[in-house]
Every structure is written in C-alpha cells, then in structure tokens.
Amino acid sequence: MGGDHGPAVTVAAAVAFANREPDVEFLLVGLESDIQMELKKLNAQQHPRLKIVHASEVVAMDDPVEVALRRKKDSSMRVAVTQVKDGLAHACVSAGNTGALMAVSRYVLKTMQGVDRPAICSMLPNQTNRPTYMLDLGANVDCEPQHLHQFAIMGSALVSALEGKERPSVGLLNVGEEDIKGNDVVKKTALLLRADHERGLLNFYGNVEGNDIFKGTTDIVVCDGFVGNVTLKAVEGLGRFVKTTLTSSFKSSILNMLGAVIARGALKSISRTMNPSNYNGGSLLGLRGLVFKSHGSADKYSYEWAIQRAFDAAKNDVLSRISSSMAKLMPAQDQPLPADQEPLNQKTA
C-alpha cells in the first residue's frame, strides 16, 4: 500500500516479477479490494503464485513512527513484516515510510544477536562493473564505533552473498585517507576494523573519501546514518539536477533535439549506467528477518528492482550469513544464551 503510488505500482511490479521468475510466490498485503482491483486491471486475478493477505489499515507516508507502531496494528506494513516473522514469507518489500518500516520491523522481528542497531544499506553505481554498497543511510543519526563496526560486518556478509564475492572490501567514509584524519568515532572505528582485518574476519581497505563511492574503490562504504543520509540525498539531488539540465538543453532548439535523436544510443547507455531505478531497494540489515525498502517514488520498473534484491537475498540466505558473521565477532563469553535460558549465576543468585 505504501509509496507515492500505492498498489498501482507495487501490485503491477509483483505481477511482472512473478511472470518472469517462476521461483517466486507473492503475498500481497493490504486492502483486499484495492489489490483485487489492480489484479483485475492486469488480468492476474487467477495467478497461482499471487495471494492476497488482507490488512485493514495503511501507514501514511507522513505518519509519525508512534502511529505506525502503536495505533495501526493491522497496517499492511505490520502484517507484511509479521508474515516474515511467522515464517510465511522469506522477505518483505515495502515502499512505505522508512522510519515507520524500520520501527515496525525492529519491533516485530527484533534485532539479530550481536547487533545493537539495524542499518539501511543500498547500492550506488560506480565506474566499475559492480555497485558500491553503502550503509547506514539514515537509521542511526548518532553512532558509536561499535555500531559502525557492526555495519561493516553486516554489509560484508550481505555483499558476499549478493555479489558472490568471498571477501568484499570495506572502506570507512572519512575526510581523508590518512589514519590521522577524521573525528574520534571514525578513528576508533578504524582500529576495530583493522583488528578484524588482522583476524581475517573482514577485508578492511582503510579510509575512503566521498569521491571513492563513485570510483568503486571498495565494495562497501561504511558511515553513520547522518552522513549517509545527507550524502545519498545530495547525490540524488545532483542526479536530478543533471537530468533536468540535460533534458532542457537537448530540447532547447531543433538542432539540439536532432543531435539527441542521432545520439540516442549514447543517451540510452548513459541512462542504463546512471538510472537510479536500477539501484532501488535498500536492505534493513541486522533484523531477524529480511526487509527491503523501495524508494517511495519508485515506478513499476524501479519497484521490480527492489523485489529483485529481496528475492536474491532470500535465495542466497543473507540472513544466516549475517548471523554467522556476527557470531564470529562476539567473544564466546559474550554470546547470550537462548531467550528461554538464564545464565546459571543469575539463577542461583
């Protein structure tokens, strides 16, 4: 139900994805009548791998987190995440309100053992043929070194699963390459990552700068959610500005239009490389279940990409890879026992 266009985009994307991917099954969660209407439009009411799960409420894009969390208990968002918790779905995809999705997912699914705070991880294009994964993109505006450390481990497990790369490289976003650069949090994080690198748990490259994101210097770029969110929105803003300028320049005269028509191959190839739609789909990492966030403004094509990420993550068992990576991190004595057991010393105390 979420995003700027609701089921008109999400249902249409699910139908298209189901038609080309025989291994997928969808639970379409939301207002049954709205979803039925979209399926009817698409002649997909009888599709054997599309099932509707009714949810009577909808989290609005501007609902405060508290409303999503405490008042709308039968929201499509919450019911969808609950499908994952109950083992009825491998992953949840939503174009809804990011803050609400994170809060609801955290509340319903809980965080993974060893993870203090979940993070949002997305892909960005770069000059190489593999994307740059960047996290956190806004879930945590204040981070301590151990949080950035956990983001590095989670991002590494994700990329290794999705890109089939055994030891993806991790860069720490900073204002310079040298060790002496940066603020206190970043310097302390570098020490933690360096130690992991020496123990063979992580392929830590060192500090990277803003431009390295688009150079593709490392597979993963780690930063706090404030920096990540501002940077992501700035580059999206620049992208839109470039696109507007290109379009209006090419339309400014008959000659320019003609040039654009003749060079349309070039323009298509630029759009293929740069199109943000191809990079849609952020993972909410660190939860006991897979949740993916599409851009709210996504169209059908772009939303299909978010579904693709969720599908790939489920297929490549991202969840157990992350939890086994996190387990390696924790010293044995720190590992909490399963929830139904209490440590002995507490029982006897």
Add this chain to the structure above:
Amino acid sequence: MGGDHGPAVTVAAAVAFANREPDVEFLLVGLESDIQMELKKLNAQQHPRLKIVHASEVVAMDDPVEVALRRKKDSSMRVAVTQVKDGLAHACVSAGNTGALMAVSRYVLKTMQGVDRPAICSMLPNQTNRPTYMLDLGANVDCEPQHLHQFAIMGSALVSALEGKERPSVGLLNVGEEDIKGNDVVKKTALLLRADHERGLLNFYGNVEGNDIFKGTTDIVVCDGFVGNVTLKAVEGLGRFVKTTLTSSFKSSILNMLGAVIARGALKSISRTMNPSNYNGGSLLGLRGLVFKSHGSADKYSYEWAIQRAFDAAKNDVLSRISSSMAKLMPAQDQPLPADQEPLNQKTA
C-alpha cells in the same frame, strides 16, 4: 606555488585576470626564478600591476600541517598570508594544501573576535540562477552547536556581500525537514538559529536535506566539516562519473559523435551550468584577513574564478561585514577588549 600545476597555472591565471581587470594588483609570492620564467613565457615581465615577492620554500601538497607551520617559515603560503596580515594585500589566493593553508592562516592572521573556529565556504550550482553557499567543508570535523551557529552568521555576511542580497536564507543540513529529525548537535543548533531569526539577525529557513543543495532551497547550507567534506567530495565524484560516462558514450560510435557535434550547443550549455571550474574558490571564513582556497587540480580558467572570488570579497568588504555581524551576536559584556587592554577587574585582581 601550490596546487597540482604550480606557477604554470597560478601565474598564468593572474596575468589573464590582471589583463581584464584594471583595478587589480598582484603580489606573486614564491620562488622568484620560477615566477620569472612563467612571466617570461607570457610576455608579462614588465606588467605594471604584477610584482614578485620572493619566498624560498614551498609547502608540498602532502606536507603535514606541522611542517608547514613550524619548519617552512619562508614558504610561499606563509609569506602570502603575511602580506595580508601586514596590510600589503587585501586577500590571499592559494591552490595549496588545504589543511596547511588553514593552519598557517589561522596562526598568522588569528581568528576574528567572536569566532571560535574558522570554516571553509564554497559555492555549488543549483537549479536557480544563484549558487548555493555551503560551509563548513572540512576545517572542523567535530562541531558543537555554537560553531555551526557561527558558521551560519559568517556565511550569511559573506553571501550578503557577494550576492548583494540583504537577508540571504540559511538552511541547516539535516536528515529530514521536521524539527524532531537529526542528532543532538543539529537540534540544538536549530534552537540557536531560530532565536537569531526572531531577533532579526538571521534569515533562518529551517532544516534542509541533501537534495536541497541542488534545488537551491536556501542561499546558505550549514553543516559540520565532516558532513560537508564527505558530501562535497561525493558530489564531485558523481560529477566526474557523469562526465566520463557522457564523454565515452558520445565517443562510442560515429553516429553518437555526430549527434554530439550537432547538439554541441546543448552540451556547451550543460557545461556552462555544471562546470565545477565556475564554482572554484572557497573562502576561509572567520579569520582577520581574506584567504581563498582554489581546488588543487584547478586549471588556469578555474583558478581565475578563485581570484575573482577573492577580488569580489575584498571589493565588497566582506571582512568588516562578517566582523560586524559577529559583534551583533555577542552580548555586550562578552565582547573582549582590544588585545592591549586588560579588563579592569583583572588588573586590580
């Protein structure tokens, strides 16, 4: 002597600027023989408004700040800044090592009354016909609310002088527009800026997000130097990536090349709007003298823009505007007396 190309760029740009701007006089500071050689190449040895000031040392682009500050006391950088301090120059322009330039300028010129920390402020293009000024871009990686507050006041005075706009608008860079968004530092800064707005000292717009930089939502965007530096480098990186992709796509076939030739008007207009050279020249704000930093990789055209900023700032008396703005900020009892006077109570204590 600084930057990737040294006097080949800086001297050439100064000559070109002097030739089109009759009101300018240059002190070319550095190794006399190197500068003479460049002037000879350009047939400008007898130029009446170009004078050489010899300095025997050069701060290298990778020299640590300590070397620039303590060992190379006769560096072109230090001698140039000293010209400003001694009233022999209205402004200094350098393409050298940013950290060194800031440290040397701070040491030689000292900070302005009421300013805890100088900041770096640059222009970025946006969708309107006036640029966005953004600060701090890397001088301060850890900021308290009062520092961001001072940046807002300084940026406002700068833009009002350079753009002739009486009450330029100030946006606070954040992860969302709402007051509840962001980390503690940003929330506290917003309170300070709001109070100034109510006192009529500042035109505070409120929170802005990364994409607002390129929308041109506000004249000034304030952030800490970590966020500013990462964001600036990220957008520069994306800019280079777009340029490379455009160029290689248009060169990928005869047809595409033909299209580019026909649409060259469009491509020129894009380059005019987007060309980072036109935005070269960051101000080191908060010092008792004008210092401008050119990008190290600047070519002659781009370096001329950095000179232009310095020239405009001197002409519009940016310095006294900033210091009078800062004075308004400070409660009367906090205003320190001139350096040669001690407060009475200390004298009698």
